[in-house]
Each structure stands twice: as C-alpha cells, then as structure tokens.
Amino acid sequence: MIEWIRFILTALLMIAGLVIFGISTLGVFRFKYAVNRMHAAAMGDTLGVGLCLVGLAVSAPDFFVAAKILMVVIFFWLSAPVSSHLLCRLEIETNERLHKYMTVHEKTLAQEREEKEEEA
Amino acid sequence: MREKPEGLLKWAHAFSAFMNAGDERLDNDLVFSQVRDADQDVYEADSYEQEWAEHEQEEKQEVIERLERWRALKGYRAARRAYALLCVTICMIMIVVLLYTVGSLPAYGDPNHPINNEVSARYIEKGLQETGAVNIVTGMILDYRAFDTLGESTVLFTGAMVVLFLLRADAQSHKYSALAQTMKDSPHSETFYEPHRDVILQKTAMILVPVVLIFGVYVVLNGHLSPGGGFSGGAIMGAGLMLYVTAFGFASIRRFFTYKTYQFVVLIALLTYAMSKCYSFYTGANHIESIIPLGTPGAILSSGLILVLNICVGFVVTCTMYAFYAMFRKGEM
Amino acid sequence: MTAIVVLMLLFLIVCAVAVCLTRDLLTSVVIYMSFSLIMSVVWITLESPDLAITEAAVGAGITSLLFFLTLKKIHAIDARNEVRRRHAQQKQDKGGASGNA
Numbered sequence: 001m002i003e004w005i006r007f008i009l010t011a012l013l014m015i016a017g018l019v020i021f022g023i024s025t026l027g028v029f030r031f032k033y034a035v036n037r038m039h040a041a042a043m044g045d046t047l048g049v050g051l052c053l054v055g056l057a058v059s060a061p062d063f064f065v066a067a068k069i070l071m072v073v074i075f076f077w078l079s080a081p082v083s084s085h086l087l088c089r090l091e092i093e094t095n096e097r098l099h100k101y102m103t104v105h106e107k108t109l110a111q112e113r114e115e116k117e118e119e120a
Numbered sequence: 121m122r123e124k125p126e127g128l129l130k131w132a133h134a135f136s137a138f139m140n141a142g143d144e145r146l147d148n149d150l151v152f153s154q155v156r157d158a159d160q161d162v163y164e165a166d167s168y169e170q171e172w173a174e175h176e177q178e179e180k181q182e183v184i185e186r187l188e189r190w191r192a193l194k195g196y197r198a199a200r201r202a203y204a205l206l207c208v209t210i211c212m213i214m215i216v217v218l219l220y221t222v223g224s225l226p227a228y229g230d231p232n233h234p235i236n237n238e239v240s241a242r243y244i245e246k247g248l249q250e251t252g253a254v255n256i257v258t259g260m261i262l263d264y265r266a267f268d269t270l271g272e273s274t275v276l277f278t279g280a281m282v283v284l285f286l287l288r289a290d291a292q293s294h295k296y297s298a299l300a301q302t303m304k305d306s307p308h309s310e311t312f313y314e315p316h317r318d319v320i321l322q323k324t325a326m327i328l329v330p331v332v333l334i335f336g337v338y339v340v341l342n343g344h345l346s347p348g349g350g351f352s353g354g355a356i357m358g359a360g361l362m363l364y365v366t367a368f369g370f371a372s373i374r375r376f377f378t379y380k381t382y383q384f385v386v387l388i389a390l391l392t393y394a395m396s397k398c399y400s401f402y403t404g405a406n407h408i409e410s411i412i413p414l415g416t417p418g419a420i421l422s423s424g425l426i427l428v429l430n431i432c433v434g435f436v437v438t439c440t441m442y443a444f445y446a447m448f449r450k451g452e453m
Numbered sequence: 454m455t456a457i458v459v460l461m462l463l464f465l466i467v468c469a470v471a472v473c474l475t476r477d478l479l480t481s482v483v484i485y486m487s488f489s490l491i492m493s494v495v496w497i498t499l500e501s502p503d504l505a506i507t508e509a510a511v512g513a514g515i516t517s518l519l520f521f522l523t524l525k526k527i528h529a530i531d532a533r534n535e536v537r538r539r540h541a542q543q544k545q546d547k548g549g550a551s552g553n554a
Contacts, residue, residue, distance in 0.1 A: 075331070082324045089318065113317075257503045339506070349500035355510035362518070441515055448522035 006059055013055030020048040033101055038087045045080035049073070229296075252414035252423035253344035262349070262426045266397055269429070272351075273393065273436045277386055280440045280447075287447045318367070325367035331361035340434035344423040350430040354437025361442040370450060378451045382439050389435040396425050396432075458498055461491050482520045489513035 020043065027040025053073045060066040098104050190196065226233045243260055253259035261269050340353030365373050403410045415422030446453045468488040489512030489529045496505035 075328070078324055078328055082321055085320050086318070197470055255503070257501070334469055348506055349503065352503070352506040355507070355515060359514060361468070444515070445522070447520055448526065 010055045010059040013051050015025065016047045017051030017053075017055060020044060020051060024048060034091045034095075035088055035101070038084045038091075042080055042084035046077055046086075049076045049080075124272075178439055192243040202254075233341045248417055251426060252417055253426050254417050255344055255346060257347075257348075258344045258349050258426060258430070259423070262343075263423075266400075266429060269396055269433065270390075270393055273390060273433055276436060276440045277390060280386075280443045283444060283447045287451050288445075317369075321367045327361055329360050329364045329367075332363065333357055336360060336434075336438070340430055341420065341427070343430040344426045345418065345420070350433025351437055353430075355441055358441025358445070359435065361438065362445050365446070370446070377442070377453075382443055382453060386439050389432040392444040393429055393432040393436075396428055400425060454456050454498075458495070460476055461498075464491050465495070479521075479523055482524065485515050485520070486517040489516070 004015075024040045024044025027043070029039050031037045031040060050073050053069050053076075057066040057069040057073075061070060092098060140164070230236065243256065243264065245258045247259045248254065251259035251263040253263070336353045336357030336359075338353075339348035339356055341352055343349030343353065361373070361377070402408075402412065410424065412424045414424050421427070443453065465488060468484050469493070471484050472481045472488070475484065489508055492512065493505040493508040496502070496508055
C-alpha cells in the first residue's frame with residue numbers, strides 16, 4: 001500500500017515538474033523581451049527542477065539519498081534566482097530604451113550606484 | 121542572386137536556415153530596431169576606439185622597423201638558413217621515429233594483443249589488491265598509468281603559462297601602463313557592465329562558496345572510493361573560486377590568492393607528484409617493497425600514494441582553472 | 454532505455470552538425486554546451502560516472518565560460534557590433550539599389 005502511495009506521489013510530482021519545464025521552454029522561445037524570457041527560464045530552473053527532484057526524493061530508497069537530493073534542490077533555489085537577478089540587472093543597467101517596456105523610476109540603479117560611489 | 125545548392129548541400133543549407141531562424145526573428149525584435157535608429161553618432165564618434173587604432177598602428181610600425189633592422193644584420197641570412205635546416209631535420213627525425221614506433225606496434229584490435237585480454241583482466245581482478253583503491257578507474261589512472269596523469273597536469277600547467285604569456289597585462293611595463301590605464305578608466309572597459317557590490321549575489325555567494333569548496337574537497341579526497349578525483353574536484357573548486365571573484369571582486373581575492381600563490385601552489389603540487397612517482401618507479405624497478413601501507417580498502421586513509429596524487433592534481437586543476445578565468449576576464453590575477 | 458540512448462545519440466549528432474552550421478558564434482557556444490550536457494548523461498548510461506562528472510564540470514561549465522569570455526574579448530558579444538553590422542548592411546543595400554538604378 002505504502003509503495004503505491006509513494007509511486008503515485010512520485011509520478012504526480014514528476015509529471016508536474018515536466019509540465020512546468022515544457023511551459024518554461026515554450027516561454028523562452030515565444031517571449032521576445034529579455035526580462036520575460038528570463039522569467040520563463042528561471043521558473044523552469046526553480047519550480048520545475050524542484051518538483052522533479054522532490055518527486056525523486058519521495059521515491060529514494062533511504063534517507064541519505066533523499067537528503068542529498070534535497071540539498072540539490074536547495075542549491076538550485078539559491079543559484080537560479082540569483083543568476084536571473086543578475087541577468088535582469090544587466091538588462092536594466094544597459095538598456096537605454098527601458099521606459100518602452102516598463103515603468104521606470106527617475107533614478108536608475110546605475111545613477112544610484114554612482115551617487116553612492118561619490119559619497120564614499 | 122545566389123545559386124541554388126544541390127543534393128546534400130541543399131539539406132545542409134535548409135538546416136542552417138532552420139538553425140538561424142532566430143536571426144530573422146531578431147530583425148523584428150524591438151530591442152535592436154530601436155538601438156539601430158538611435159545612437160549612430162554616439163558610436164561613430166568613439167574617441168577611445170580611435171586612440172586604440174592609433175596605438176595599434178604605432179605598434180605595427182615599431183615591429184616593422186625592428187624587423188628591418190634585424191634583416192640588415194650581417195649573419196641574418198645564414199642564421200635563417202640554419203634555422204630552416206634545423207627545423208626540417210628535427211621534423212624528419214620525429215617522423216621517422218614515430219613511424220618506426222607505429223610499425224612495431226601490434227595490429228589494432230588484434231585479439232591476441234595483451235591490451236585486449238590480459239591487461240584489462242588484470243586491472244579488474246587484481247586492481248583492488250594492488251592499488252588499494254575501491255574506485256577502479258582512479259586506481260588505473262593514478263597508479264598503473266600515473267605517468268600519463270603527470271603529463272596531463274603538466275599540459276594544463278603549460279597551457280596556463282601560455283595563457284599568462286599571451287593575455288597578462290603587465291602593469292609594471294612602461295609600454296603598456298598608459299594603455300592599461302586608459303582601458304581601466306574608459307566607460308567601455310571590460311568590467312564596466314559586470315556586477316560589482318551586488319548585495320543579493322554577495323549574500324548568496326557567502327552561503328554557496330564554502331559549500332562548493334567543501335564539495336570539491338570531498339570529491340578530491342574520496343577520489344579512490346567513489347566517482348570523482350583530482351580533476352573533477354579541482355574543476356568544482358575552481359568554479360567556487362570563480363563565483364567568489366564574481367561576487368566580491370578581484371581586490372578581495374588578492375588577499376589570499378595572488379600570482380605568487382598560484383606559482384607556489386602549482387609548483388609544489390607538481391613537484392610532490394613527480395617525487396612520489398619517482399619513489400614508486402624506484403621501488404617498482406628494483407623490486408623493493410614500498411614502505412607506504414595500502415591500508416584497508418574503503419577507508420579514507422587507504423590506497424597508498426593515490427590520495428597524495430589526487431590532492432596534488434586537485435590543487436593544480438583548481439589553480440589553473442581560476443588562472444584561466446582571471447586571465448581571460450581581466451588579464452591579471 | 455535503449456530508445457532514450459538512441460534519442461540522445463541522435464541529439465548529439467544534430468548538435469555537432471548545428472555547431473558548424475550556425476552563423477552566430479554565441480549560439481554555437483550554447484549548442485556546444487548542450488552537447489556536453491547530453492554527453493555527460495550518455496557517459497552515465499555507459500556506466501562511467503567519473504567521466505560524466507568531468508564532462509559536466511569541464512565541458513559544459515568551464516570550457517563554455519572561457520568561450521564566452523573569449524567572445525567578449527574579441528567583441529563578438531557586443532550590442533554595438535549588431536548596430537554596426539546593420540548600418541553596413543543598410544549602406545550596402547542603398548548602394549546596391551542606386552547601382553542597379
């Protein structure tokens with residue numbers, strides 16, 4: 001009985017993860033603007049990988065394997081959002097036509113940084 | 121009008137068109153269309169690039185002048201002829217030696233050839249007993265064939281040296297210091313758009329860098345027990361150092377890792393590797409029992425010299441990976 | 454299992470051909486990266502995890518990082534390049550049109 005519950009749980013989690021991967025791949029190909037694409041890619045890297053790996057952890061034979069898989073999940077949750085944050089920051093700092101795509105505050109990040117450097 | 125390709129070439133063209141379909145889509149992309157019709161004058165009047173071109177022209181002129189002066193020297197022709205002769209002779213000798221060696225090798229895929237039966241059977245049957253390494257691959261590459269691995273480490277070291285020669289921007293040299301200063305100060309300098317003092321990246325790196333480094337150490341130290349070893353562990357540790365540099369900048373990594381540290385660590389590691397291999401060659405050739413115990417297979421302190429060799433390779437690979445990254449990105453360490 | 458391995462090997466062939474046929478250097482580096490990743494999975498199915506780890510760390514990670522840095526050094530990744538290329542093309546198109554007329 002417990003085996004069946006584990007199997008069903010694993011299958012559901014894996015299928016959900018794969019569906020999210022598919023959606024994120026579609027998003028990367030269909031979106032035109034860099035920040036939208038980055039959002040789609042980051043969703044696959046966090047939610048998709050997270051669901052797939054949690055599914056694997058549920059079906060793991062012993063506790064240590066499951067713990068290792070959960071460590072991998074934590075690693076992904078730390079690294080993928082940070083990398084997409086860096087991409088987004090690069091786009092915001094370098095694109096001079098930013099106000100075409102989003103509401104921009106008067107002070108951009110680069111200006112803030114320059115002011116900080118002048119103060120220091 | 122381009123001619124229409126035929127046959128197999130047509131398929132290759134169609135595939136290429138499919139792979140480059142993104143280019144056509146970029147044409148309609150807002151980003152480029154807007155960058156295109158603005159900013160033309162800004163980019164055309166780029167004084168930095170003019171300066172760079174002038175500098176390049178000066179350099180070229182200087183090289184040409186030096187060549188002319190050299191060509192006017194007395195023994196130039198004779199020296200050049202001797203050099204060409206020497207080159208051809210050495211090449212011919214190498215070709216003859218290699219051809220002779222290939223001729224005396226057994227035929228490829230010969231079933232009676234020891235490599236195809238005896239050697240691999242011996243590795244599998246007696247590998248654990250003779251090397252003490254549970255991971256048979258590590259036992260092979262760091263014990264039976266450790267000489268090859270020494271060569272690989274040396275190749276990596278030589279590669280790093282060549283990259284240093286080619287890409288290092290020497291701040292001390294009076295010839296390059298003005299240019300290096302211009303590059304550092306200019307708004308188009310290479311590091312201008314790279315993240316510096318990004319709080320999110322720094323906080324994450326504070327968590328991730330120690331974890332990555334410890335994982336690398338684990339992979340290196342468990343090389344004789346589980347998959348992994350010096351090369352993969354070293355690459356992981358090198359990636360950790362790269363993350364550290366990206367987050368905290370070159371100024372803070374220089375507190376513990378400079379060019380001098382790199383030289384010291386790599387030289388000590390290569391020398392230790394060569395010395396320990398010398399020892400095992402000496403004992404093996406003279407049929408002396410090695411005094412280094414093999415230990416119980418499966419324990420962390422087992423398999424004799426393999427652990428030491430793994431650590432040495434790990435150090436070399438870590439330092440070299442980081443050196444490659446620093447050289448390519450900045451031109452100095 | 455065999456089907457997956459065959460699929461991966463086909464993907465490797467497609468990647469290897471695509472690296473040669475793409476015009477954009479950045480795209481070919483990314484394709485090379487995916488080649489290395491799939492190759493490391495193939496190594497695992499061939500039961501050599503040592504090679505798989507090295508392939509993933511060196512082939513997919515560090516080599517492509519160095520490729521990216523090189524492309525940046527030779528200014529192949531640069532929005533200005535794109536702008537310049539388009540200007541040159543526009544000029545050429547205009548010149549060709551006037552020449553024909």
